[in-house]
Amino acid sequence: MDRLHALDALWLEMEHGGPPLAMGLVSILEGPPPPVAQVREMVAARLADVPGMRWVVSREHGVRRPQWAVTDEVDLRHHVRARHVASGADSLDEFVSRLMEEPLDLSRPLWELTVARGLPEGRWALIWRLHHSVSDGIGARTVMGHFFDLEPQGGMRLVEAASRGMLPRTSTAEQVTPPRGILGQVAGVTRRAASGAVDAVRHLPTAGRVIVDATPRPPGSLTGTISERRRWVSATEDLTAAKAAARALDARLNDLILAAVARGLHDLLSSRGEETDGRTVRCAVPVSTRPTLDSHADNRVSVAWADLPVGEETPEERIAAISRSTSWQKRAGTPLVGSALLSLTDHLVPSPVQDVVVRHGTWVPAWFAETLVTNVPGAPFPLYVMGRQLHHVHPVIPVDGHLRITVGLVSHDDDLGIGITGDGTHARDVDVLLAGMSVGFREIEDAARDMSKGHGRL
DSSP states (O other): OOOOOOOHHHHHHHHHTOOEEEEEEEEOOOSSSSOOOHHHHHHHGGGGGGGTTTTTOTTHHHHHHHEEEEEEOOOHHHEEEEEOOOOOOHHOOOOOOHHHTTTTTTTOOOOEEEEEEEGGGGGGGEEEEEEEOOOOHHHHHHHHHTTOETTTTTTEEHHHHHHHOOOOOOOBBOOOOOHHHHHHHHHHHHHHHHHHHHHHHHHHHHHHHHHSSSSOOOOOHHHHHHHOOOOEEEEEEEEEHHHHHHHHHTOHHHHHHHHHHHHHHHHHHTTTTTTOOOEEEEEEEEEEBBTTTOOOOOOOEEEEEEEEEOOOOOOHHHHHHHHHHHHHHHHHOOOOOOOOOHHHHHHSOOOOHHHHHHHGGGGHHHHHOOOEEEEHHHOOOEEETTTEEEEEEEOOOOOOOTTTEEEEEEEETTTTEEEEEETTTOOTHHHHHHHHHHHHHHHHHHHHHHHHSSSSSO
């Protein structure tokens, strides 16, 4: 059995006494939907190849020492189910909202696949839920990538395309070959711990400034107690148009996306009667630290920060302010320092100390961030499931700790799928944020057209 890393264990511990911390993906496909028995057959045929889908948590050694045990007894009648979605314009969003409130069975492998029928235009959806202790966003792409094909008749799978470098790069770390054997594993732990210490020291001067700049945020409506209710809303943006706008404005696509989120947060806070002039919202931005072409399913992620200027009036001003914030984080090496510190914690910190961190670490996000935005690059080409073409994908990101709103984005072909999760009691108005983001994208595209015509300057 393999022990959970510190970050994996933290995600598992955070769920105790609270709502489920399952991330997911809503995949909308052309119809007609297949019988659920055929979906189970497809999953069964590929299950042995998929990391994480046969893992069961063993707690024989306490909080600090939960371990993964591999089981051959995966009851697909439990894990793969069919449900009918009620009719209505927002019916799928409401269905996913309720689904997010249902806990995963922690005594079984921590995933679930729902076949959702009854969507408009004869379409159907596969809704994946995977516990965050199993994987981060990029790892989840690996898990789910075993079930998406590049051709209607099958053949190459998405996970194979990723292993061949056919997907956008997401890693900031160098690839490391894992050592073999007991002595090799001991040497590997020592080397990784030493390397983490070197990285932490090397980036210490600039990272120290970042930590000082990341002063605790005052309590506000975006953070606080999390209820067991959820509100999830989704939309699709034109990825091709967003990329063209980024080129015209000489901006990074991620900074452009954050600028659209800032516009949405402006509308959300204004609708709540809160002042936005001169205000920024501190946003946590997960950064993958996976080696290139890594295919593991665990959590290999660190966090950077971005101050979103919700008070700025023009998209150019928002993008410029965000670019300054994210560029400094990159120069400071903040994600690498965070990754190094996690490695040190995992290998060198005594178990009793890790117990305390795992049990009481959920308050940290509320001090330093007010929301979270994550963007996972997907396939830049069409995909298929059981011969049906995939039309749209939308991520499902859990709210956790004290962050009442999380924003997820995932690309597919020419689309950018958005999924926003809000606390169903304290942030039911996430539809205002989503509508504001749409306005933000239109404003950015208009600014890019003006730039191309020579009418503006970033």
